[in-house]
Amino acid sequence: MKLTMQLKKNSYDIILKRGCLKNLYQFANLVNRKVFILTDDGVPAAYARTIADQCSDARIYTIPQGEGSKCLKVYGNVLEAMLAFGMSRRDVVVAVGGGVVGDLGGFCAATYMRGIDFINCPTSTLAQIDSSIGGKTAIDLGETKNIVGAFWQPQVVLIDPDVLATLPRRHFVNGLAEALKAGIIADPELFALFEKNTPEEDIEQIIYRSLRVKKHIVEQDEREQGPRAALNFGHTIGHGIEAVKGIRGRRKNGLYHGECVALGMLPMIEDNSLVKRTRAVMRALGLPTRAAYDKQKVLEQMRHDKKGRGDSITVIRVPGLGCWRADKIPMAELPTLLGIEEE
Numbered sequence: 001m002k003l004t005m006q007l008k009k010n011s012y013d014i015i016l017k018r019g020c021l022k023n024l025y026q027f028a029n030l031v032n033r034k035v036f037i038l039t040d041d042g043v044p045a046a047y048a049r050t051i052a053d054q055c056s057d058a059r060i061y062t063i064p065q066g067e068g069s070k071c072l073k074v075y076g077n078v079l080e081a082m083l084a085f086g087m088s089r090r091d092v093v094v095a096v097g098g099g100v101v102g103d104l105g106g107f108c109a110a111t112y113m114r115g116i117d118f119i120n121c122p123t124s125t126l127a128q129i130d131s132s133i134g135g136k137t138a139i140d141l142g143e144t145k146n147i148v149g150a151f152w153q154p155q156v157v158l159i160d161p162d163v164l165a166t167l168p169r170r171h172f173v174n175g176l177a178e179a180l181k182a183g184i185i186a187d188p189e190l191f192a193l194f195e196k197n198t199p200e201e202d203i204e205q206i207i208y209r210s211l212r213v214k215k216h217i218v219e220q221d222e223r224e225q226g227p228r229a230a231l232n233f234g235h236t237i238g239h240g241i242e243a244v245k246g247i248r249g250r251r252k253n254g255l256y257h258g259e260c261v262a263l264g265m266l267p268m269i270e271d272n273s274l275v276k277r278t279r280a281v282m283r284a285l286g287l288p289t290r291a292a293y294d295k296q297k298v299l300e301q302m303r304h305d306k307k308g309r310g311d312s313i314t315v316i317r318v319p320g321l322g323c324w325r326a327d328k329i330p331m332a333e334l335p336t337l338l339g340i341e342e343e
């Protein structure tokens with residue numbers, strides 16, 4: 001299956017095909033240029049080697065697995081390794097890994113020599129379903145998520161669902177939260193696939209339909225000036241919980257990104273019967289539907305959300321399945337969203 005992200009001069013193909021990693025050379029120029037392959041130590045090394053074998057001059061650089069690598073220090077280390085490899089403006093960065101590798105690799109490509117080519121080969125459910133397309137690249141500052149970054153679209157995205165077979169179950173399910181998000185805001189049939197509760201069997205359809213939702217929204221609003229904010233459904237509270245509970249991979253008992261997004265979506269659904277159905281899907285998948293966290297601290301984090309403007313913030317609400325609404329609310333109303341009672 002192929003989708004094309006139509007963004008005028010930034011357009012690119014998204015290839016979704018079992019076994020496609022070994023065919024990257026068919027979609028991108030990997031010879032007569034340096035190819036810097038970024039991966040992490042949780043990704044089977046064979047995937048990066050499969051890419052390297054198709055290049056005339058490749059360097060594999062492996063970072064520690066986990067959100068902790070989306071930081072200034074690792075970002076600097078990667079840039080230094082790119083410079084030491086002798087990379088020029090005509091060379092390319094290939095990310096082979098999950099959301100962390102893609103976000104960091106994309107940001108390195110966006111900023112090295114003011115921007116060089118970037119290719120994304122996502123290997124986690126979350127990255128295949130969501131973060132590998134759309135051009136958001138970023139690192140964190142301390143606990144504040146994605147606060148330093150750039151919009152930098154890839155040249156091509158190669159999605160091989162076969163690689164998901166090596167993921168631990170919890171990691172696999174984590175990414176499905178973003179697909180559930182896409183279904184809730186824009187694709188009732190995708191939501192129905194989740195109610196069937198056979199995600200392994202339906203994974204290609206789940207990935208395809210989620211990417212289609214995201215593509216459609218990004219094409220209307222590449223730089224999140226308007227409707228792209230819909231993709232942030234669940235993230236205002238989700239990023240806050242992530243910062244406070246700690247993200248798994250950075251903190252031992254932390255939660256994964258998708259798990260936090262799942263928790264963040266529930267309070268934003270206005271239709272009670274949809275809340276019940278969503279909760280049932282989440283339980284069946286093994287996503288959390290409740291968690292204990294310090295609400296005041298989460299609130300503090302929510303004030304840093306990129307959808308905030310001074311005293312107000314835009315939040316995404318879902319009035320019913322397949323639709324959404326952006327509401328600009330005063331920051332003072334955020335406590336109510338978290339169920340914090342006014343004094």
Ligand SMILES: O=C(O)C(=O)C[C@@H](O)[C@H](O)[C@H](O)COP(=O)(O)O
Binds near residue numbers: 131146
């Ligand atoms: O691509 C987008 O736009 C999204 O909001 C997708 C999100 O699922 C994703 O987690 C994104 O990285 C969050 O972006 P941020 O702007 O809230 O940092």
